[in-house]
Amino acid sequence: MEKLYIGIDLGGTYIKGGIIDDKGKIKAFKEVPSERQSGAEKVTNNIIDLVNGLVLESGLTIKDICGLGVGVPGIVNQETGTVIFATNLKWENYPLARILKEKLNFDKEIKIGNDANLALIGEYKFGAGKNYKDLVFITLGTGVGGGVISDGKLITGNGGAGAELGHSVIVAGGRKCNCGRKGCFERYASANALISYAVEEVRKNPASLMNGLRITGKTPFEYYEKDESAKKAVDKYIYYLALGLINYANIFRPQIILLGGGISKEGEKLIKPLEEFMKNELFAYGKAPDVEIKISSLKNDAGFIGAAAQFIEN
Ligand SMILES: [Zn+2]
Secondary structure (H helix, E strand, O other): OOOEEEEEEEOOOEEEEEEEEOOOOEEEEEEEEOOHHHOHHHHHHHHHHHHHHHHHHOOOOHHHEEEEEEEEOOEEEOOOOEEEEEOOOOEEEEOHHHHHHHHHOOOOOEEEEEHHHHHHHHHHHHOOOOOOOOEEEEEEOOOEEEEEEEOOEEOOOHHHOOOOHHHOEOOOOOOEOOOOOEOEOHHHHOHHHHHHHHHHHHHHOOOOOOOOOOOOOOHHHHOOOOOHHHHHHHHHHHHHHHHHHHHHHHHHOOOEEEEEOHHHHHOHHHHHHHHHHHHHHOOOOOOOOOOEEEEOOOHHHHHHHHHHHOOOOO
């Protein structure tokens, strides 16, 4: 009989969950608001309702599930199943796995992990990262998340606190970051950074076609060909993005850099110029092994598929 797992992607706004079979196929999907402002207990109860809803609607019981994985936006101790620190949720030392196990009356294993790391696991086992063993994964969303697999092993660092790729400084004394440092990669390569570049350009040039628009991460790409300010904003964004990516390429020398998150939807508009930067700046380009850049393929499903994929060998 096929084995079934549940994967949960706990986000700041929504909780996504799915029942996944051992081939990585989604058998059922559900999404509910996380309601993080109402506190950890409420969020946990929402996860429980989602899990119960998934099994019920699939005509199963919790006993049919062979493992439950949860991706959390923060630092996680995988050994104890405790969320050590999650800024956006305002959680500290929260024993999520233990509470879920008790409340769900679940007698199999619960594994929690960092959300970006688990999304990377999803891509690695069932998505665009499938045929590689050295990968760097970067999500370009409101913030910048990251994960690294080196020689088939996920690099989590001591106590799961490593691989915070968004918080390496690329501009000394630069823009202030939520983490307390100045000039973090996240402040220059997130969707929010791109929006701020566009807003700054419009301020300098009120004749810009973007003036008066509600600017999102898509807007400057949309106007790239016909508006000088949009072009400047995007070019600046890609310059900083390339700076960070080439640093990671030099440190880890992955076979592939996978891009996820909202901005990654721009596809070739990102890949083409990034490849050009790689060619000019990557250490020993053309002599040492090449570094490919690709867009992730599981998109918004990577998080919960990866959470379940922790249990799946392939
Ligand atoms: Zn930072």
